Structure formats: structure tokens, C-alpha cells
Amino acid sequence: MGKGGSLIHKISFQLIALAALLMVTVTAVLGEVSYSFAKRELIESGKLDLQHIVGNAVTMLEHLDSQVKSGELTLEEAQEKARTLLNGPKLDEHKNMFYDYKQTSFVYKENGYVFAFDSNYKVQLHPLQPLGADFSKMKNSQDQFVIRDLVKISKSSSPSERFYEYLWKNKGESKEREKIAYVVYFDAWDWMVGVGAYKDEFYESLKILKYVTIAITAVVSILGLSVFYFLIRRKIKVLEKLQHVSAVVAAGNLAVEPISYKTKNEIGKLTDAFNTMIQNLQMLVGNIKEMGMKVSKASAELSALSEETAATSDEINRAVQEIVNVNSSQAAEIEKLSNQTDSLASSVDNLSKQNKLILDLTEHAATAVENGKEQVSVLQRANQASIKSSNEISIGITNLYTKVKEISNIVTTIEQIATQTNLLALNASIEAARAGEHGKGFAVVAEEVRKLAEATNLSTGEIQQMIEGIERETEATVTTMSQTISISDELNKAVQDTEKEFAQISSAIANIINAIRTSSKDIDVIHQGMRNFIEATATISSVAQQTSASSEEIMASVDEQGNAVQTITHSAVQLNELSEQLNQLVSKFQLKD
Template sequence: MLAKLRNVRIARKLFTLIFSSIFIFVLIGGTGFYFMGQMSKDSTAMYEDAVLPIKWQAQIRINNRAVDGLALEMLLTSNKNTRSELNEEIKGYINDNEELVVKLENSDLDKKEKKKITQYKEQNEKYVSELNKIVNFAMNGNATVGNTRYQKDVKPIREKLNVIMKELGNDLENNAEALNNNTLKSDTTSKIIILVVFIISLVFSVGLGIVIVRMIVNPLKIIQDLMVQAENGDLTVVGKYHSNDEIGVLTSSFNSMMSRLRELMRLVNGTSEQVAASSEELTASAEESTKASEEVASTIQEVASGAELQVKSTLESTKIVEEMASSIHQIATNAKDISTNALETSRKASDGNEAIQSTIEQMSSINVTVSELSHVVKGLGDRSQDIGNIVEEITSIATQTNLLALNAAIESARAGEYGKGFSVVADEVRKLAEQSAKSAQSISDLIALIQTETKIAVQSMEKTTSEVAGGIEVVHKAGKSFEQIRTSVDDVANQLQDVSAAAQHLSIGSDQVLQAEKLLAEIADEAASGTQNVAASIEEQLASMQEISASAESLANMANSLQEQISRFKV
């Protein structure tokens, strides 16, 4: 996997990092939102399917006890207005119970609980019928008969109703407890899953980012070190990074340039040595030719007696000049070839500099892309804040439930003995509300942890941005090294062009000397008839030999300077 990623271009490496990070953060956010939705549904279900039915059945019991109390009070009072008011209150409680029973029927109850509701309705019809009779006795002032009928007919039915409601309340409490346990298990499971997904995603994202950054920065540092060594004169360095990305292409171009530079330096070194040796030979030959010409000039007065010696010396001078001309032509040819290679190397160095500039643009693009990724991570932190708002809503629901439980406890206290049974139910409701609040607090803590880890991820992206900026600086330095190498090669090429020009000049001078020597040979054959022409030719030869000697010294100096320039390079 890493080998394949290494051969991918830098832009695709960055896109891989960006898309992987986006997918990871979407996965984390989606997981969190999914479980937040589930918890919200569980809290709503607990409130609607557990808390409200318990509240309704408890209120029905309280209302029934209140009706009993009001009916007994009607039997005891003698004031008609009071009896009428009590009768209206009884009707209100009965109507309230009927509405509560309808709500219970419409809630999510199991078969057993619905059966109890049916039983309650059947007994309640009898209860209301008998209660109306008791109310009529009370309204007519027959308290004794009403009390007797109450104890005989109404009280047994009321006790059955209380038993049914009590059993229904126990069933509802058991269901609420089971629902709460399931909610707690689901809450624990969601916390573990979110935490595991977040940790795995964070480790994967940071690890992938480190790997990709190292794949980009480390090879650039190696190239920089190699360029520094090349700048210091070590042309034997070779880049060993092999890849299909831009850095691999840059390394290949660098190796090709170093290979051409080594070949050029070897060729220049050999040619400079050859130039130095040839210049020494040329100087020696020029001196010998000068001496020979002087001897010819001194003996021109004795042409008759020393003609053979003069012809021999002239032939030797001609041979030496021919060898010298051949060497000079070879030097000129080699200097021209070296100059051509130097220009080619300069062009390669310019190509390497263009590759460096392209790499700088890619690294700048990396810097912009990592900054955009940092904004994406910060956006995830903002989404975590939205999740926190949802948790606050859940906490608000739990608080409202707790207030309902408190109100129920107050109502049960007002009901006196009749409300003692319901106070236990209210306490259970309050406990459920507190557990919901604790769960919401745990979720809030988890959201805070996610926000903290998100900040860590943002810091990691900022560190990556810093490292990429360092990579840009490294590439800038590499570009400067390429420019210095290109300048050095241009200097060598200029000096080689000077050497080539000097060699061409020497070649022309040697041709002139050769022609003079040939002319001198002809004059020697006709020494008797052309002594004045011989003297003039010898003077011209002496002048040419002086020019050749001066050019040879200049060529030797150039060769020595060139060798000094080359000596600082290691090939």
C-alpha cells in the first residue's frame, strides 16, 4: 500500500489525505448524530410510554379517593349549597378520570395492561352508577340510607378499582424500569462505539498525514543535501529516491545532470592537461624554431659554404611546425567539443531549475490544501456544538419530568392518606428523571472530549502546514543550489570559449609559420639568387614565432586557470 502511494503524484497524495480525513470526520459526525437521535427517541419514548401512563394512573387513583371523600362529605353536610358544590366537584373528577382512561387506552400498552384498562372501565361504570345513587340520597337528605348503601355497594367496587389501578401501576413501573435499563445499555454502547470510532479515525488520519508529509519532505531534504555537496564540488553524489511522482522526476533529472557534469569535468580536465602539455611543446618548438631561424639568419652571409646545413635546418623547422600545427588543430577541435558539452550541461541545469520551480508551486498548493482541511476540522467542532445543544434539550426534558414528579408528590401530599401510594410512584418518576439527567451529562462530557480531540486534530493540521512550509524553504534552497551550479558551468563554458578562440588564433599562426617554412625551403634551394628574400622571410618567421610563443604562454595560463577551476570538483 505504501509502495503504491509512494509512486502517486503529490497532488493525488494530498487528495487522498483530504478525502480520507473528510470521510473519517463525516463517519464520526454521522455516528454521533445517529446515537444522539436514538437517545432522543429513547427519552421521548420513556416520557410518553412510561412516565405519562404512570402519572395518569396515579392521578386516576387520586381522583377516585377524592371522589370518595367528597361523597362522604356530602352525606355528612346538611347545607344544600355545599352539597351542590361537592356534587359539581365529583362530576369534575369523574370527567377527568374518563379523559385519563382514554389517554391510557391510546398509549403504547401491552395486552395485559390493556386488559386491566378494560376491567377498570367495566368496574368504573358500576362505580359511577352506584355513586350517583349515593349522591341522590345525599341531595335528598337521606344520609343514613346513603351511608349504608355506600358501605354495601360503592366501597367494594372502589376497592376493586384501586386494586386494578395498583396492579396497572406496578406493570407500568416494571415497563418503565425495563425501558430505563435498555436506555442505559444503549447509552453505554453508543459511548463506547463513538469513542472507538473516534480514536481509530484519529489515529488513522494523523498516521496517514505523517506518512504523506514524510514522503514529501524527507526526499526533498535528501535532494537538498546532495545539492549542497555538489555545490561544494562533490560531483559523485547520486540520488537514490525512485518514484513516479514529481520528486522522483526531480531526482532523476538531478542524477542525469550530475552524470553529464562528471563527464564534462573529466573531458575538460583531460583537455586542459592536453592543452597545457601542447602549449609547453609549442613553446619549446617555438624557441627551437627561433633558434633555428637565428642560425639561418647568421649563416645567410655564408650561403655558399653552408647551404646544405641551412636546407637541413629549414626542413627540421618545417617538420616541427607541421607537428605543432596538427596539435593546435586538435586542441581547437577539443576545445570546441568541450564548449558544446558545457552549453548542454548549462541547459540541463536550467531544466532542473524549472523542475524546482514546479515543485515550489506544488508545495504552495499543499500548504493551501492543508489549510482548507484545518477549516473542515474546525467545522466538525462546530457540529459538535450542535450536538451539545441537542443534549441540552434532553436535559431540559429530564428537568421537566423531574418537575412533574415533584408536582405529583405535592398532589399526593395534598391528598393525605389517599395519596401515599402515589408518592412512591412519584419518587420512582423522579429517579428516572435524575437518571436521564445523568445520562445527558455523560453525553455532554463525551461531546467535550470530542471537541478537545478535534482541537488536537486542528493542531496536527497546523503542524503539517508548518512542515510543508519548511519543505517549500528546502525547495527554494535547492533552486539556489541549481542556479549556482548553472553559473559555475557557464563560467567554465566561457573560459572554454576563450581557450577555443586562442587555439583558433594559434592554428592560424601555425599555418602562417608553416607557409613561411615552406617558403624558406624554396629560398634555401635558390639561396644563391635570393639571399635578400631569405633574410626577409627569416625576419617574418622570427616575428611569427614570437607571436606563437606569446600565444602559447597565454594558452598555458588559461589551461592552468581552467585546471584550478576544475580541481575543486570531485568526479
Template sequence: MSIKIKNILSISIGILILFILILFSNISFYNSKRENVETLLTSTNQLIKSNFENFFENTSESLTFFANDANVKGALSKTDEENAWMLKIFDNIVKNHTNILNAYIGLEDKRFYIKPDQKMPDGYDPTIRPWYINSLKNKGTVQISEPYEDASSKQILISLSLDVTDQSGNFIGVIAFDLRMDKLAKALTEYKKFNSQYSYLLNERGITLLHADRTKIGGDISDNDLFKKATEPMGFIEYEYEGDKKIVFYEKSDVKDWIYYTVVDSKEVMQDPTSSLIINLSITVITTIAIIVFILFTSNKFITKPLHILSEKISKFGKGDLNTVFDYKTKDEIGKISNVLEEMKSNLTKIVSTILESGEQTNKSAEDLSALAVEFSTTSQELAEKVSSIRDGASNVSANVEEVSSGVEEVASSATLISQAAQELNDSASKSELSANEGSKTIDKIKEIIKEAVSESKNTEKNVNKLSSNAENVGSIVETINSITEQTNLLALNAAIEAARAGEAGKGFAVVADEIRKLAEESRKATEKIGDILNDIKNGTIDVDNSTKNVVNVIENISTSMIDLSSKFEIIQTSVEEMNSGIQNLTASSQEQSASAEEMSSAMVNVTKLIEEISDQITEASEGINNQSDGSNNVSASAQELSALSEQLLEQIKFFKL
């Protein structure tokens, strides 16, 4: 569905909704206005009712008051001259009460007194008048007559009448007031709100007591529906009179069975909702058609056509043509969409270019990484071979250390013999004076022992020198391992950098490179431990060498002393004390030599253990290097996979036309 049709449908729906709203608005306005009219008629009618009932009540009270006046009560027994005071009262009543037209009394003897003065017809008999007969039948209460024709003026009047009794309570006549119909009719229009509004008053028999139209006073409408429908205390009636629709509010009196009516023409107060609706709808239709034409013209020029052009460009853009230009520069929503699309195109072009460059660089890096992995694998194999050689060298070192340990044990044994010989020499010195022959033999034995000690000491010195040389060789091997480890660590670092450049695809290779770096670090630490151990071995061999030299020197001194002893054996008796002192020194030295030999033996045991640990660590390093070789193979496979993904990405990027 095109935008043009959608706009027409939207406008049509809006018009339909507007029509419905106008219809309901007119109906609501009609009902609201009717309620206002009913409220207004109700309040007006109630005001009229209240005023009239107050008037009749006040007038009735005045009539009752004057009926009880002594001058009135004695009127029957008085002459006309004596009733002058009563006439003055009647005259004052008329003058002071504007609504009262006449005040009068009809006596039982047919006399009639009235104010203002009027000429009555000949033979006028008040006792046969309606007002007189009505009060005579209903004594004790004020009676309101139906409208009747006045005998004197021939006007239609309404009278209030009350029977009069003398001081003894005997009926003497009827006193009455004639009401001014013009004043009462005017009171009916006092609260008029509409031109067609009027009010009237009916009694219980349907006789019109008061009406704005004085010609209708006294009329009988008891057969009219207007009277028959007034069955409730109050209500509304709609009826037609002479072709006009009327709205009537009625309310019955609370005191008498009268009915107050207020009438108004419906066409004045209630505008026809149908005609109003037609007018409003006509205006709405004309306005809407003009709006539709304007909207369609404007929509086609400023919305539909630009949207069609923009739709074609978006279609090209959706097919990957990044050369599409969104150049609609208006400030409306279409212009904003065009600007956003142009900005999105620019950003997408930059992103695609960046992805293309990154893909090519990633592909190249993957190839370099694959070559590096192959090189690393070869290096790992060479490193494994060198570690194997180191392990073999460590085994040789272990064997040499065992030989040194054996020599040290022999030195310890020789030291023990020397110590024993020194003790024996000491004993012999003590007995030198008694057994010279035995001393000579002992000296010979000592010479032989000294020769053996010198020989053993020299052997020990050679073995220690050999051990020191081997330790230096192992140190060279350890330095070689350190160099290889540093190269491995450097290769792992380069591999990690390349993996980081590869991004998500290089994460697996980064893990392998990190493992290689850890193994290289462990190898470096192991070689450092080996170096420390070798330093300890060197220091130990130096100490052993120094001790051996000291032993040789001591033995040579002993040999010289023994030569002197032998050459001067003749004078042994004279120098026995000096010889005893020398023997004691020899004993102390031999004990020190024995202790040193034991310490050397203990040190050799520790060296043997350290070399065994070095051998174990070299074995672990060999296994780690093998693992590095496997990791490099995995890196090579990952690099090949990364290269394939890069090529696939480059193929997908070709969808866009830059």
C-alpha cells in the first residue's frame, strides 16, 4: 500500500471520527441545554408559586384580621351612618394594598358596602353572588373564587371572601377583597427569561385563575392533556399548540390544589440537533476536502516523491553499493533520515575499508606465524638434543663426584691412620729412652706411612682438580641452556605479540605461546639452580684442594722432621722433650685432618644429591621442550586456520562496492 493511499485512509478515518465526535457533541449539547432549560423553568415556576402563595396567604390573613374587627362585626346591627367607620377601614385597605382592587361586605339583610365607591346595578343582591354563596357554604375559612365577571365593572375578577359573625357568633354576612388582575398577571411575567415564556395558574377543576393573556382567565382546560398529565407533584410535559412545540413545567401547590404552569417554545430554547449537525458536518466536509487536497498536494511534493527517491537509493545501498549518495538536504524528517543514512554510509565505508586492510594484514600475519611456528618447532628439536647432551654430561658429573667421594673416603681413612700413628708415636716418644730400637723401627714405619699419605694426598688433589674442571664444563653447558631458554622466551613473546595482532582468531595461539614462555622460564630457573649448585661444588673443591695442600705440607714437614729425627736419633735422649712437643702438634694436626676429611665426605654426599636433582630437572626440561614442540605444531595448525578465515573474510568484504 502506497503512502498516498495510507494518507487518504488516515484522513478518512480522522473525518469519520470527527463526524462521530460532532454528532455526540451535538447530542450532548442538546441534552445539556435541555437540562439547563428544565432547571431554569423549574426555578422560575417555583419563584412564581412561592410569591403567589405568600401573597394569597398574606391577603387571607389581612381579610381574617378585618373580619374580626368590631366595626365589621357590628355592621348588621348598625345604620349606614354608623357603618362609616367600617367604610374608612375599607378605604384604607384599598389605598395601602395595591393588589386589592375593591374591599366590600355583603350583609345578610342584602345591604352592600364597598370601597372605592361604585354604582351598583339596580336590585343588586350580594347574597346571590358567587363569592357570597361560596363563603356561606364554607364558613370559617378564606375562600378564593373562580374568575367571574364583576357586576359593576364587568371585569373578570377573583375574590377572597370570609364569613363574618357578630359578637355572639351569629352569621351576619361575608367580607371580600377583589384582586387586581393586571397586577397579578404582571407578577406572572416578573421572572420571564425567554420571549415565548409565560406562566399561568389553574385550580383543582382545571379553571384558569391567572394567565398572562387575560382573555384566557376563567377558561376551562380540564379536558386538555396538559391538565390530565399533571398527575405528579411536579414534572415536565411536552405538547404541541397551534403547530408549535411547547415545553411545560408544572408544580402543584402545597396549600391548595392549584397547579402552577410555566411554558416556553421549544424552538426558541432548543436548537434542532439534526439541523445543527448537518451544518457542522457540511462545514467539516468542505474544510476536510480542502485539507485533503492540500495535504495530498503537499504530501506528493514534499513526502511521497522524496520518499520514492530515497527508497531507490536505500535499495542500492542495501545491495552493497557504498557509492550511493544521500543528498536530500531539507530540514524535515526525510532530510534527517537522509543525513543519518549518509553518515551511516560513510561510517560503513570506513569500517569495510578497515576490515579489508585488517583482513589482508591478518592473512599476512598468519602466514608469518605459520613460518615462525615451523622455525620454532625446529629450534625446539635442537634444544631437546642439547638438553639430552646436558643430561648425559650430568650423569658423567655424577660418576666423577662418586669417584671424588671415594677419594675423600680414602683421605678420611688415611687421616685416621695418621691420627693413630701419631698416637703411637706419642707413646713411642714416651718410651724412646727405653726402646731406641723399637723407636727406629717405628720411625721407618712412619716414613712409609708418610709416603703413602703423600701419595694419597696427591691423588686427592688430582681428583679435586678434575672435579673442578668438570664443574666448569657443566657451567658452560648451563650457560648454553640459558641462552637457548632466552631465545625460546623471546620466540614465545614474539608469538604472543602476533597472536594479539590476530585478534579473536589468535587467542588459541596466544595460550600456546604463553605456555611456551612459562616452560622457558622454568628452564631458566632450573639452569640457575644448576649454576648455584656448580658454584657450591667449585667452592667445595677449592676447599678440598686447600685442605689437601695443607695435609701435603704437614706430611712433608713430618717427613723432614722424621729425617731430622733419624739423622739425630743419636741425640734423641737430649731432645726428647722437643720431640714430644712435635708429636703433640702432629697429633692435633692429624685430628684436624680427620675432621676435615669427614666434612669433605659429607660435602661430597650433598654434591651427589644435588647432581641427581640437576639430572631430574634436566629431564623435566627435556619433557617441557618436547611439549613446546607439540605446542608449536598446534600454533602452526592455528595459523593455517587463521589464514583460511582471513581469506574467507576478504571474500565476504568484496560484497561491498567501494
């Protein structure tokens, strides 16, 4: 078990194992690629063979069909002859076979027999199925309606589309296998003619290639490993020698001879570097022995010096502590003054901001007043125009009222004329009646004139009513216009008063803005003075803090120096002990005399 474990960890074994793995992998990959390529080519070749068999079968069927058409054979005789030619001799008594297809030339290898089905999926030619058997509902384990699909693709115009792959199990077989079929539709007899073969029949000859590939892989691997071992054997021996010498050096023996291996490869460079390392180690150990003696002497002197330095550091520490106490009190007072100054500066700053805010609001108010003055001017102009328009409308309505009065007088005159005309027409009618037959024509005219006079009288009455309504509306409008003109005069006076008030407000706001700006300048002067005072206070505080910090740093430095002196003293003791230990360790290494 121990030898086996040590063999596995040897680099020679690992290199040979790696080389063997690479060789086996490469040859296996090449073999697999070759096998896959050959398998694919054999399948394609087998598919062409199936296509040729079906083509020859169809040619034979066409010949038999020509004999049927010429009367040499009946259709039934021709079809039965096709069965014996394509499926072999008919078997009278056989459980699983109706035709001995292995005795016909229309077969691919052992089980690639020819078959035919009609469009109703019934058997017309098959060595293993009875004639007329219905396969319309037959499905394989993948739920494929195989016969339906074959009949469908047999009518395809492209030969490449008439290949079909499916799972199939013949009578007497225990499980389904992959099968490839090629079919053609023979329209004269309504036959789907095809031939199928199991996929493994296409490449069964590849089994020999598999065994040959395995044998070649084994032979190539053995030869390659032999050559590889011969090439690396000397290099492995050099590595083993390096390992042995390294173990001797690790045990403390530096009195070893250099390893001789003069090559320019990595192992040669490793050997040269190893020899150089041994030489450097020999020099290093010699120098360490010499330095160990010097360190022991120096550590004793360092211990004495550190004790004197410790006493001086204590005196400096006391003096610096007094300076730190004074600086701390001064810094506290300056810090208090700085805080009060900051509060005052903050108040002045807030006052300045409030003053600027008031100035902004006042300027906005001034702008609003100017806008108000402009709006009042616009309102005044609009009101003047309204008064002018109202006066013109009032004049027009007065004139209209006068015209309406004149029209009313005219209508009254027309009404009187119509009344007189009516009376005259009535008198004329009476006179015409007295005249008898001679006055009938005049009576008709008089009657028409009377009717016209009555209609005129009615119309003038309606017109008179309308005119009276217009007179009333006109009088009301004149009254309203008078009130409107009066209100417009009052509005014009109010607008003038408002304009005067806006002028006074604008003047007052201008005075306020000037006062605020003057106040802002005074506040800015105060603010700048506070800033200068704060900067001066900050400078004093900074100087005080720096002084205090410097004093604390000095004190810390003195403390650190004291600690360092103690550390140096302790280190000197440890250094002395380490130098003794180093001398003991170095004494284990053996150097050449």
C-alpha cells in the first residue's frame, strides 16, 4: 500500500499517466468522429439504396400495368404477380409470414422488404401481414399513425420528402426499433409502394471499425508511452537527484557537491539555480555566524545607553506637562469668546437676511403699485370711451324717438284717410244701389274700395300699437342711458381719485425702499466687521490650539520616547537572547572547511 501510494505521487508516474490520458482522449475523439461520420454516410447510402429498390419496384409495376392495359393480364393477376415478384414466393402454411421475402431481389439486406397500402390504409402487398388488413388506426409507441403518414408523404412531389423515420415492430419481435422508409405513390393501382429498413442495418458493418479503432488506440498509446518514457527518463533522474540533495540540505548539511546537468531547457536552468542557491546559503550561514557575535556585543552597549536616556526623558516630561496645563486654560477662554462671537455674527447675519427679504417684498409691492397705476389709466381711458359711446347712443335713441313720433302722426293720418275712404265707399254703394242695373259695376268697385279701406284701417291700428310699444321702449332706454351716463361720470371721478391714491402709495414705497437700502448698507458694514473679528478670534484660537496640540505632541513624544527607551532596553535583552539562539541554530549547519 505504501509503495503504491509513493508511486502515484512520483512525477514520472504522473507525467506518463497524463500522456496516456491525452493519447487515449485524442484517439478516442478521432475514433468517435470517424465513427459518426461513417455512420452518417452509411445511413445516406442506405437511404439511396431504399430509393433505388422502390424505383425498380415501381418500374416493374408500370410494366405489369401495361400488360393489364394490353389485355395480357387481368388486374388481379398482375397484382398477385407483383406480390410474388416483390415479396417472394407465397407461403401456404406459416404463422408469421405470408411471403418469403428473403428469396426476392427486392429486399434491403435481411429485413428491408417491400410493402404497399391503398388510400384506405389497407394492405395490398406485405410479406408479414394478411391482404386487406386495415391499418388506418394503427399507432406506434410515439402515437404516430405510421401508415397514414406514409400514404400522405408518398404523394409528395419531392423525393427527399418521401423519406420517413418511425418506430416499428414486426411480428415475432419484442420491442420497437428505429426504421427508415422510402415510399412512392403508384396512381394506376392506388398503391403506396415503399420499402423500409431498421436503422441499425445501415451501419452494422461499423462494429468492425469500432474494434479496429480500439485496437489502434491501444497500440498507439503503448508506443507513445514508451517513446515518452525514453525521452523523459534522464530528466526524471536529474529531478530525483535534486530532491535528494534538497533533503540533505534541509537536514543542515550544506557541504554538498554541485549537480551537473548542462542543458538549456527548464530542468537545466533549475539545476543551475539550485547550485547557485546552495552557494548563497553557504555564504549566508557564514555571514550570520559572524554577525551573531557582533550583535551580542552591541546589545550589551545598547542596554547601558537606554538606562541613561530613560532618566533624561522623565525630567523633560515634567516640564512639558506644566506648559500643557497653561495652554489648556488659555484655549478654553478663547473658545468661549469664539462661541459668543459666532452667536452675535449669526444674529447679524439673520438681520441682514430679514432686511434683504423686506427689501425684496417692498420692491415687489412697488412693482404691483406701478402695475395698478397702469391698470387705472387703462380703466380711465376705457371709461371715457364708454361715456362718449353712451352719449352718442343717447343722441341716437332721442333722434329715433323723434322719428317714431313722426311715423305715429303719419299712421294717424293714414288711419283717418282710410276711415274717410270707407265712408265714401259706403255712400258710393248706396248711390249705386239706387241706380239699379246701371250702378252694379260701380257698386262692386265701391265694395272693394270699402274692404281695402277696412284692411288699411286694421293695419294702421296694428302699426299704431307697434309704434306705441317702440315709444315706450325708447323712453325706457333713454332713461337707462341717462342713468348709465351718470354712473360713468361717478366711476370716472372714482378712477381719478384712485390714480391719486396710487401716486401717493408709490411715493411712500419709494421712500421706504431708500430707507431699507440705507439700513442694508449699515448692516453690511456691521456684518463685515463681525466677520473680521471672528476671523481674528479664529486665528487666535487656532494658534492656541496649535500651541496646546504641539505641547501635547511634545509630551506624547516624550512619553513615546520613554516607552521606546523601555522597549529598547527590553529589546536589547531579547536581542542578546536571540543572538545566542541564532548562534546555536547556525552551529547546526555544516560548511566546507
